[in-house]
Amino acid sequence: MNNYRLSIALEGPCCAGKTTLGRGLTSLLSESIGYVQDYSDFVGGGRNLPPAVPDDLDSEERALRELLRIEADRTAGPLAAQPELLLIDRSVYTLLAHCHALEQMTGVPYGDLAHRMLTESKIPVWPDLVLYLDVSQETVDARNRGKFAPGSIFVDPQFNMGFRSYFRRLADAGLTRIVWLDAARTPEELRDLAAAPVRRELCGAG
Numbered sequence: 110m111n112n113y114r115l116s117i118a119l120e121g122p123c124c125a126g127k128t129t130l131g132r133g134l135t136s137l138l139s140e141s142i143g144y145v146q147d148y149s150d151f152v153g154g155g156r157n158l159p160p161a162v163p164d165d166l167d168s169e170e171r172a173l174r175e176l177l178r179i180e181a182d183r184t185a186g187p188l189a190a191q192p193e194l195l196l197i198d199r200s201v202y203t204l205l206a207h208c209h210a211l212e213q214m215t216g217v218p219y220g221d222l223a224h225r226m227l228t229e230s231k232i233p234v235w236p237d238l239v240l241y242l243d244v245s246q247e248t249v250d251a252r253n254r255g256k257f258a259p260g261s262i263f264v265d266p267q268f269n270m271g272f273r274s275y276f277r278r279l280a281d282a283g284l285t286r287i288v289w290l291d292a293a294r295t296p297e298e299l300r301d302l303a304a305a306p307v308r309r310e311l312c313g314a315g
Contacts, residue, residue, distance in 0.1 A: 112191040113143060115310055116234055118200035121242030122272060123263040124252040125292045126299060130242065131198050133300035140194045140311060143187030145234070147198040148176065151183040161262050162211070169208070169219050173226050176204055181232045188234075194311065201233035202276070202285075210271030220275075238310050239285060240303050241276050242292035 119127040128147060135142050149155045158179075159172030180201065187195060208223035227233055246266045257264045280287040288306045292299060 112188060113195040114193045115238070116195040116197060116236045117238045117240060117307060117310065118197040118202060118236035119242065120199065120202055120206070120239050120276060121292060122244060122249055122269045123257060124249045125242035125244045126252075126296060127198055127242055129296050130240075130299055130303055131196055133296060134196060134303060134307065137300060137304055138194065138307065141190075141192045143190050143192035143195045145184050145187050145195065145197040148179055148183065148203070150198070152179060161207075163219070166217065166219070166222055169211075169222060170226065173204065173208075173223060177227075177230055177232050180234075184234050194307070195234065195236075197234065197236055200236050200239070201227055202236070202239060202279070206272045206275035209275040210268045213271040213274070214267055235285075237286070238306070239276070239279075239287045240306070241287055241289050242299070243273070243289050244292040248293050 119131055121127055128150070131144060135144055149158055152158060155161075159175045160168070163169035163172060184197075204227060205220070205223050208219040212218055212220040246269060249264055249269065253264055262268045276287060279285050280289075288303075290299060290302055294302065
């Protein structure tokens with residue numbers, strides 16, 4: 110049984126402003142919030158995560174098992190606090206979208222592998238609502254400012270197109286509730302835009 114009223118994921122490409130939005134919503138909303146850190150932030154940086162680009166299906170299976178372990182660890186504390194709202198900075202949908210994008214780029218069925226492993230696992234928290242921070246590749250490049258090196262998959266246009274297409278497919282199929290937000294706005298504008306659907310969802314979950 111869930112020990113929270115509502116779970117909401119912040120999704121989108123790197124440099125879209127997910128973590129900034131998470132901080133903004135946490136300070137704005139009056140409900141008790143359990144904040145789940147981004148995978149990378151939780152382990153102390155991307156260098157402590159499995160390789161973003163696998164060599165083959167076996168290496169990606171190992172990576173997903175490690176990410177499931179991280180998923181269990183990063184959600185344990187916030188879940189134990191029994192918050193009204195669980196706010197997740199990148200959810201299990203990030204892992205699925207990542208593998209979907211890799212599959213589109215390489216033709217290797219990473220997406221099928223991820224779907225099987227993650228849906229069979231009891232570890233992931235599947236959010237009730239996704240807030241997708243939609244932003245152009247030009248804005249990603251402008252905001253990067255050296256965080257990701259040239260050639261990194263996380264700022265690769267083809268990868269980001271594939272990542273976004275996964276969420277578009279989810280939305281079109283009605284498989285989960287997704288609110289698309291214009292992440293080119295200022296952090297304050299984006300926070301206020303995001304707060305409205307969050308409050309509506311909280312009222313409905315009460």
